[in-house]
Amino acid sequence: MLREDGVRVVTMDAPPVNALTVQGWFDLADALREAGEDPGTRAVVLRAEGRGFNAGVDIKEMQHTTGFDALLGANRGCHAAFKAVYECAVPVVAAVNGFCLGGGIGLVGNADCVVASQDAYFGAPEVKQGALGVATHLARLVPQHLMRTLYFTARTVPASQLLQFGSVLEVVPREQLDDAALAVAGEIAAHDTRVIRAAKEAINGIDPVDVNLSYRFEQGFTYELNLVGVSDRLRDDFAGTSKADSQPGKGTA
Template sequence: MGTQVERLESGIAVLTVDHPPVNALPANGWQELATAVGDAGADPTTRAVVLRAEGRGFNAGVDIKELAADPGHTKLVEVNHGCYAAFRAVYECPVPVITAVQGFCLGGGIGLAGNSDVLIASEDAEFGLPEVDRGALGAATHLARLVPQHLMRTLFFTGRTVSAHQLEHFGSVWRVVPADQLRATAVELAGEIAAKDPVVIRRAKEALNGIDPVDVHRSYRFEQGFTFELNLSGVADRARAEFVDGSGRA
């Protein structure tokens, strides 16, 4: 369990998240992922990073049960910092991050996907933010990097998902492939990037981040403030309790 790191001879670092049963990460899981991405990018021999996951889905967001079990706000603060750190690590990784998504990519998974440089998805992949139904807000910043503005708002308000093929149509997903080809396809593309001059690629990543029209870190922190406000009001506690006991929406 956790985040495993595999280093290939080509200079590709393959990071695999494995938190059964659905890859809903606890607070320390987000921090562990942030550290793994940061360490991979800091290694001068790394030329590209592949971010993937084991199991039937890429990421189901935060561990709601961990938050529901905390009578205060300690875990909420920890998971907020953890998500922020993980999303930031992906965005600021000095080399391109190619993320391979299978099954569901929800909540915090959107933060990881939206801040990645390239997305490859399996045919069954779906992307969405169920935050409103969980009494939380956040990652609209990153969903807006995947879909057009008005669709982002529709998905955010309703909690609906969008398919990998739809994202491929928008150009957000580079390729949609059968699930059994997902890892190989991601590694193949990473290899193409890794074969180029590493100094040029690192400067290219820095340059692209520098011309980004949205400050993703500031924007996401703004969203997190509303999540904390909903927790202080008690709305989030009720939504999490409904989710844990099964009476809330799926």
């Protein structure tokens, strides 16, 4: 939805927990690219309906898929969506409600500004499912040692703590989240879009970490864990799939 002020709103809505399917990740990437390519778009708000912002990959979909198509699809889909946020031609404001886990961290870590509700919390529980990834993006939200602790323990951190680090701009009551995100995006949209688009490209150009390559490096270890069968067993436990129903070669990001 493109508002009169030039702010485009992109909404994730995949009940019950916004765990996106393979196609869902590619659809989100397409929506974000389309937003940036539209000359009428001056800023983007990325938000979600439902209980939380994003719960990552749809693991149940993965566990009902044989072969390696799901693994490849999830990895490529997440990479495409994260890249689309980072490389969107205009700034992206993430409006985070409830849980922001796994792939949600990849989206938020690549956003230009983050506004969160008071019930929002962030984490990367990949070690529980035998997958690696988004440490690249978690490192953009919290200091290095906390990132490592959160990653190795699968703990979560509240939005109020990220507010102290400056990675979250504002924490508001949930009912005020959309208005808060739209207000920031509106401030951006009020400037000459030619300058803002140039500024986005310039800031990305001086980024000390190539987030696209860094994330792909992490994904390589996910492939290794899948090949030795560790990931499949852990995902079965998570999804409640019996090993009698499990098929060799299933995978997820």
